[in-house]
Amino acid sequence: MRICSVRSTLFARRFAYRAFHYRSAVHNQAFFCAVFSMPIIFAGYMAYQQKLFLKLRDHDAQIAEHVSQAYDTMYKKNYVETDAPRYFHDIRHISRVTYYVKVLYHLYRANDFTREIFSEDDLRLLQIAAIFHDAGRQADGKDYWDKESATLFYQHCVNHLHVDSARAQMFAEAILNKDFQPDPSRLSPVEKSYWKMKRFGDVIKWDCIADYPGEKTLAQRILHDADCIDIQRIGGLSFCKEYLDIDHFGSEQTESLVAEVKQLIEIQGDPFELTVFNDGTCYRQTKELIENNRDKFPLLYGAHRDDYCVAPKYSTLRF
CATH class of the missing domain: 1.20.5 (Single alpha-helices involved in coiled-coils or other helix-helix interfaces)
Structure with missing residues (x-):
């Protein structure tokens, strides 16, 4: 044991x-x-x-890629219905307007002209909206195809970029309502009609609201000013800074901005019907041109920089 x-x-x-x-x-x-x-x-x-x-x-690199794709799929081609070549609404105009969007947003924010705050994603979407703002055009002259452009932008955002439909709708409506101007005291033509998107599955319709009582959103103001200031590319037209929404707030930088844009357009050859910069690399070339000549474009260069007015992670927009 x-x-x-x-x-x-x-x-x-x-x-x-x-x-x-x-x-x-x-x-x-x-x-x-x-x-x-x-x-x-x-x-x-x-x-x-x-x-x-x-x-x-890599924000600007992404935008440059979007511009390049837009050139290959839309702006490289003649107008579909008339087969007329794009001139006044070519990729040079698109690239500059897209560049101005970031400049104008920073100016609105830095001068405390707005309480709306865009995140970096919001700002990128607004620049993509600028890329598409003439996508539906079928001729130069008066734009009768804003609804088509806004619809193309919305479909691109939802189907290819997988953007939330409400967010995409807000920026699509900014394209269509950028010229909304109910104030008769302004130099810009009075435009009281306001458009709202209605979605029925895959079908998109636009409802017109007559005598809309609301104010323009920041996205609408920026798209308007970015598109409007580039009208200086059309020779023989006199441009007044009072056309710009940002001037309505009393910005002291408007005159400098108008002068720099005019000089940029002349360098890129628009008034002289040249074809320089007219390809898919136009946005990148435009940005490099401004950076390499920052003494000539102090505002376009400085206000485009991310440290001019830092975009927060979250926005105050409601969809």
């Missing part, structure tokens, strides 16, 4: 000893795996952070 007890005790001790060392070996293996895998994990983390950093800083 005593012998059995001793054997049982020895067996239990031996089992406990082996179990302890086995557990220690497992722990050691896990420890060494963790230690040696840390550089790999850290390298992966740094690569992710670099990718995220580049994504956050």
Whole structure:
């Protein structure tokens, strides 16, 4: 009986000893795996952070790519119905208007002309709206195709960019209502009609609201000013800064902005019917032109910089 007890005790001790060392070996293996895998994990983390950093800083590169795609699919071609070539509403006009959007947003914010705040995604969508604002045109001259342009933008956002439909609708309505102007005291033509989008599944319709009592949104003002200020590309027309919505707020920078835009248009050749800058790289070339001549374009260069007025992560817009 005593012998059995001793054997049982020895067996239990031996089992406990082996179990302890086995557990220690497992722990050691896990420890060494963790230690040696840390550089790999850290390298992966740094690569992710670099990718995220580049994504956050790559706003203009993304817009340049959107402009390039728009040129290949829309603005490179003649007008469909008339087969007339695009001239006044070509990719040069589109690229400049898209560039002005960011400048104007920063000016509105920096001068405290608005309480509406765009996130970086909102600002990017507004620039894409600028790219599409003439997409539905079938001829130069008066724009009778704003609804088509706004619809094309909405469909692109929802079907290809997977933007929330309410958010896409707000910016689509900004395209159609950018010229909404109920104030008869302004130099701009009075336009009291306001358009609202109605969605019926995949079918989009536009309802006109006569004598709309509301105010223009910031997105509508920016698109209006960006498109309006570039009318200086059409020779023989006199341009007044009072046409711009931002001038209505008493901006002291409007005259400088108008003068710089006029100089930019002349360099890009619009009044002289040249074809320079007229390809898919136009937005990138326009941005580089301004950056390389920042002494000539201090406002266009400075107000386009992200540090001029930092876009917050979240917006105050409601959809």
